[in-house]
Amino acid sequence: MSSNREQFRPDGHDNDHFLLTTVVGSYPKPKWLDRASDLHEDPEASFGDEELAEAEDDAARLITNEHERAGLDVVVDGEMRRNEMVEFFADRIEGYEFNGPVKVWGHNYFDKPSVVDDVSYDESWLVDEYEFTASVADRPVKVPITGPYTLASWSFNEAYDGDDELAYDLADLVNEEIEKLVDAGARYIQIDEPALATTPDDHAIVGECLERIAAGIPDDVRIGLHVCYGDYSRIYPEILEFPVDEFDLELANGDYEQLDVFKDPDFSKDLALGVVDAHVAEVESVEEIEANIRKGLEVVPPERLTVSPDCGVKLLPREVAYEKMANLVAAARNVEAGLDDGTIDVPAAPADD
Amino acid sequence: MNRIATTPGLFPLPDDAKETLSDLKGHQKHDLVSGDEGPEIEATYDDVREELVGLQRDAGLDRVVEGQARWDDMLAHPLTVHENVETGGIVRYYDNNNFYRDPVVEGELTFSGDLAGDLEKAAELTDGLQAVVPGPYSLSELATDEYYGDDERFLAAVADFLAGEVEAFPDVETVFVLEPSLVTDPPAEGEDERASEAIDTVAQAADADVVAHTYWGALEEKVHAHLLDAGVDAIGYDFVTNHEDNLYNVTEYGTKDSVALGVVDGQNTLVESPETIRERVDWFRDSVPEAIEFEDAYVTANTGLFYLPVNRFEQKVQALADATREVTA
Numbered sequence: 272m273s274s275n276r277e278q279f280r281p282d283g284h285d286n287d288h289f290l291l292t293t294v295v296g297s298y299p300k301p302k303w304l305d306r307a308s309d310l311h312e313d314p315e316a317s318f319g320d321e322e323l324a325e326a327e328d329d330a331a332r333l334i335t336n337e338h339e340r341a342g343l344d345v346v347v348d349g350e351m352r353r354n355e356m357v358e359f360f361a362d363r364i365e366g367y368e369f370n371g372p373v374k375v376w377g378h379n380y381f382d383k384p385s386v387v388d389d390v391s392y393d394e395s396w397l398v399d400e401y402e403f404t405a406s407v408a409d410r411p412v413k414v415p416i417t418g419p420y421t422l423a424s425w426s427f428n429e430a431y432d433g434d435d436e437l438a439y440d441l442a443d444l445v446n447e448e449i450e451k452l453v454d455a456g457a458r459y460i461q462i463d464e465p466a467l468a469t470t471p472d473d474h475a476i477v478g479e480c481l482e483r484i485a486a487g488i489p490d491d492v493r494i495g496l497h498v499c500y501g502d503y504s505r506i507y508p509e510i511l512e513f514p515v516d517e518f519d520l521e522l523a524n525g526d527y528e529q530l531d532v533f534k535d536p537d538f539s540k541d542l543a544l545g546v547v548d549a550h551v552a553e554v555e556s557v558e559e560i561e562a563n564i565r566k567g568l569e570v571v572p573p574e575r576l577t578v579s580p581d582c583g584v585k586l587l588p589r590e591v592a593y594e595k596m597a598n599l600v601a602a603a604r605n606v607e608a609g610l611d612d613g614t615i616d617v618p619a620a621p622a623d624d
Numbered sequence: 625m626n627r628i629a630t631t632p633g634l635f636p637l638p639d640d641a642k643e644t645l646s647d648l649k650g651h652q653k654h655d656l657v658s659g660d661e662g663p664e665i666e667a668t669y670d671d672v673r674e675e676l677v678g679l680q681r682d683a684g685l686d687r688v689v690e691g692q693a694r695w696d697d698m699l700a701h702p703l704t705v706h707e708n709v710e711t712g713g714i715v716r717y718y719d720n721n722n723f724y725r726d727p728v729v730e731g732e733l734t735f736s737g738d739l740a741g742d743l744e745k746a747a748e749l750t751d752g753l754q755a756v757v758p759g760p761y762s763l764s765e766l767a768t769d770e771y772y773g774d775d776e777r778f779l780a781a782v783a784d785f786l787a788g789e790v791e792a793f794p795d796v797e798t799v800f801v802l803e804p805s806l807v808t809d810p811p812a813e814g815e816d817e818r819a820s821e822a823i824d825t826v827a828q829a830a831d832a833d834v835v836a837h838t839y840w841g842a843l844e845e846k847v848h849a850h851l852l853d854a855g856v857d858a859i860g861y862d863f864v865t866n867h868e869d870n871l872y873n874v875t876e877y878g879t880k881d882s883v884a885l886g887v888v889d890g891q892n893t894l895v896e897s898p899e900t901i902r903e904r905v906d907w908f909r910d911s912v913p914e915a916i917e918f919e920d921a922y923v924t925a926n927t928g929l930f931y932l933p934v935n936r937f938e939q940k941v942q943a944l945a946d947a948t949r950e951v952t953a
Contacts, residue, residue, distance in 0.1 A: 370893055371639060371933030376714060376723035377656045377696050378646030383933070385893040425721060429894035469719060 273516035286607035296415035297583030298349025341596035366390035421466035442480035468501025519543035521581035545581030560602035630687035633756035634928025659705035684945035687754035690746035699758035703727035733785035759803030760822035783822035787829035842869030860884030886926030901947035
């Protein structure tokens with residue numbers, strides 16, 4: 272078990288066992304926040320930066336509290352201030368420029384930025400977001416950050432000889448940002464690298480990025496890596512070498528078909544297991560989620576299992592997203608109780624530390 | 625070597641059309657082009673076509689494409705609009721961060737006329753029209769067959785289907801047959817020969833110069849050798865992603881009397897200057913033994929251009945046109 276996990280156990284937790292419950296990050300935005308953003312873009316509506324900031328604060332407070340109401344042990348603000356996972360960061364990093372939307376599929380577009388100069392750190396990206404969320408939350412707060420490999424892969428690269436060189440420079444900036452977040456009190460950081468799933472052969476580049484990201488970060492800061500929607504057999508077991516505490520994996524969507532990948536060799540890190548599907552609008556029952564959590568226990572013992580949705584849930588209806596969170600927590604608490612009273616066995620042998 | 629400025633088509637929609645069409649059609653997978661769009665959507669595409677043709681003419685490209693604005697599913701388009709093809713899930717398009725609807729072939733690939741319809745409208749707007757079609761091998765690789773039963777029959781059926789579509793084209797100067805899958809998913813022993821025959825079937829149906837254009841790397845030597853047997857006028861090579869192996873293929877095995885040179889990066893916003901484009905073409909000419917002579921050299925982007933934001937797309941089209949304007953030697 273990673274030694275920094277116990278700090279997230281809530282005071283007065285009912286069960287001896289503790290399955291850390293959390294989310295990946297994004298959450299559906301309230302419709303009024305989208306309206307507020309539209310107003311902010313409309314030069315004729317007198318809805319300025321201050322008004323938008325107020326609306327974002329309100330939304331961040333609302334969704335943070337919604338996560339707490341669902342009972343999650345570690346919460347996020349649902350990324351209320353972020354537009355898109357690459358755009359948001361590219362907007363804040365020197366060296367990027369935007370030229371307009373490009374197609375992803377059908378009529379879905381993305382403002383894919385161009386790196387036109389060496390990237391450098393300017394204003395802080397997430398410290399304000401973290402400080403606000405921490406100030407309104409009673410639970411510990413996790414900070415998701417788009418990883419350097421994804422920031423590099425999902426940009427046009429005009430300035431660097433290779434995308435790897437760009438990714439390494441970006442990794443140094445991510446490291447700088449994490450240092451500032453840690454100074455501000457953050458203890459749980461999640462690096463999102465969805466691009467790794469599309470180009471699994473680049474796992475060594477992601478590994479080198481993570482070495483740079485983790486350099487000098489204290490051990491009590493928990494670092495997770497989120498990778499989703501890919502063929503995990505192409506990056507496992509190599510990813511076990513990465514300097515992170517936890518891997519956050521999407522497995523519910525594929526009905527745990529890929530679970531066995533992580534059994535050989537033994538999974539030596541903490542596992543954050545996706546137990547609800549982020550792209551299916553039906554709410555999984557508590558029983559169903561309990562069964563999913565027990566799949567995770569085939570890979571790691573309870574003290575190394577984190578329970579979360581497959582991926583960010585921003586595309587779900589908000590009601591559905593909430594019920595999935597609430598059921599996820601209820602299921603985790605039931606499994607903890609079952610482990611306590613011995614009605615649930617632990618199939619995965621404890622790791623030899 | 626006569627230098628002809630062109631592109632492999634698949635253009636980005638103008639930004640206002642992106643919005644208009646997504647409002648008219650919707651964002652979901654069942655909202656995409658099906659081949660029987662209503663009059664309002666059709667009129668929007670007519671406007672887009674006129675704009676895309678106009679900007680190529682204004683730039684001075686030697687060959688003008690229709691723009692393929694309706695190709696929501698990129699190279700899979702001719703099948704996704706076919707009446708005997710169902711569209712399945714959204715699947716990844718090569719190793720790009722793009723997705724298309726999986727065309728599931730459930731019945732005979734009969735004549736459709738969808739491509740010819742767009743080309744007829746474009747032919748009214750310009751001379752020097754160049755048709756763009758997916759190659760039969762790539763199209764069969766992008767699709768799921770639930771009707772023909774085995775790969776060999778399916779490839780032949782896709783080739784016959786495309787040949788029928790090409791036969792119905794109005795007068796065009798050139799047909800670009802796009803075959804990226806020959807590079808990214810090379811055909812196995814035996815299949816390589818059939819892929820070449822399939823391209824030949826499509827080429828024979830064209831009453832125009834035919835270019836079999838490849839990209840995202842270089843062809844394996846055997847695949848290249850087989851492709852040389854197809855009755856096409858030129859083979860296209862991607863000098864952006866792999867200039868060494870492509871040059872090796874040409875110098876070692878020769879090529880057709882004409883050649884297409886992918887020297888502008890269709891997937892990066894860095895705009896090549898006309899001088900850079902000229903240097904790359906000169907480099908190719910100087911690197912190939914003088915004994916190998918070329919009739920035409922199509923100077924082109926390596927890939928379709930929908931990957932780019934509109935401003936950079938337009939600048940690349942202009943650079944290609946400018947690169948060939950002053951030098952025709």
